[in-house]
Amino acid sequence: MQNLVLYRKYRPQNFKEFFGQEHIVKTISNEIASGNISHAYLFSGHRGTGKTTLARIFAKAINCQNRKGSEPCNKCASCLEINSGKAIDLIEIDAASNRGIDEIRSIREGIKFSPTFLKYKVLILDEAHQLSKDAANALLKILEEPPAYAVFILATTEAHKMIPTIASRCQRFEFHKLSFEEMIKKLEWICENEKIDIEKEALSLIVASSEGSLRDAEGKLNQILSFLPKGKIKIDDIKGILGLVDTSIARELTDILIKKDKALTLKFVNNNIEKGSDIQEFIKSIVDYLRKLMLLKIDPELIKTIAPGETKEAKEIIEKQSKEFDEKRLRKTLDLLLEAENKTKYSSIQQLPLELALIESMENE
Ligand SMILES: [Zn+2]
Known part of the structure; x- marks a missing residue:
């Protein structure tokens, strides 16, 4: 278990194993099945x-x-060659580290010749928005007249930075952040396969802190397993290892803030920092929680979507708190906390900006 790399081990090998992005998988599968x-x-x-x-x-x-x-068999010579990572007709380039014209030139040279072994030559260009201007122009030239055997897949986290002339030559797909349920489902599946005994609350915390990135969630699970290779994994273990803060802490602090109890606020913050909460994570979790209060004030119906994985009781509390927290003060508190989040990076006493922000939030205008 020690050196297990979950992300690689459980990387899906066909469309059926792929979690989420159904809108994309469906369209692409149809294109492949129809040869189009x-x-x-x-x-x-x-x-x-x-x-x-x-x-x-x-x-x-x-x-x-x-x-x-549309499904690959994962058994034929082509599938095996690609799975081995050695297929010369599958070219993968990370534009973040290969931004230059030379790289594109060599692709242009390489693409001139038909594939050696596979039917199609496939070029996967990761972080494509990072290509230099010259490199992007060279790529555009290739895309203007691609050989029949070539397929280009450009991936980017920042589509708005792509040159429009390149983007317009591509069939475009937007990948969504994974939903809470989708991520839980995948982690549960991994835990079942690895025979990992883990509390449901612990999984929820991992997912909630990964902001829709399955890779991050799998990385966190991996990190926990390298610390706790045996026995049942509990939510408290996870908090310690990842420095995460669960919503019960933000919930409790919110009650104290509503009562405007300055002394108790400072005591509460200090207790939690002493227990090992990471200060950035701590602020992040309060901001996240108070933001939900604000959203609920604007639209109470949002309770259905903003607190996934929370119990009925927890949902009732957040609804009640949202009604009790004065709207103007709530906005002021969020503003102050966002400033504190920044100041923490430069403060010699890590929790001081947070303490100042919380006290100021309880003072009258
Ligand atoms: Zn195959």
Whole structure:
């Protein structure tokens, strides 16, 4: 278990194993099954949402010698070559570290010749928005007249930075952040396969702190397993290892803030920092919680979506707190906390900006 790399081990090998992004998987599968694929794709979206993973499955599917519908077989010579990571006709470039014209030139040279082994030559260009201007122009030239055997998949976290002339030549797909339920489902599946006994609350905390990035959530689970290889994993263990703060702390602090109890606020903050909460995570979790209060003030219906994974009791409390917290004061508190989050990086006493912000938030105008 020590050196287990969950992200690689549980990387999906076909479309069926791929979690989330159903809108994309469906369209792409249909294109493959009907033999109607494009020469250039642009996958954009938040990090860790499956862009390069899906690009690799796609490369495998179009090259598979035994494809069933749209699914690669993972057994034929083409699939095996791609899975081994040694396929010379599958070129993967990270534009973040290879920004230059030389890289594009070599692609242009390479793309001139038909594939050696696979049916299609596939180029996956990660972080495509980072290409230099010259490199991007060279890429555009290739995209203007792509050879019949070439397929380009550009992936980017910042689609707005892509040159429009390149983007317009691609079939475009937007990857969404994964939903709370989708991420829980995947982690549960991994835990079941690895025979990991973990509290449901602990999984919820990992997911809640990963902001829609499955890769981050899997990385955190991995980190926990390297610390706690045996026995049942509890939410308290996780908080200690990842320095995470669970919502019960923000909930409790919110009650104290509503009562405007300065002494208790300072005591509460200090107790939690002493117990090992990371100050940035601490502020982040309070901001996140108070933001939900603000959203609920504006639209009480949002309770259905903003507190996934929370118990009925916890939802009732947050609704009650949202009514009790004065709206103007709530906005002021959020403003002050956002400032404190920044100041913490430069403060010699880490928790001081937070303490000042909370006290000021309780003072009258
Ligand atoms: Zn195959």
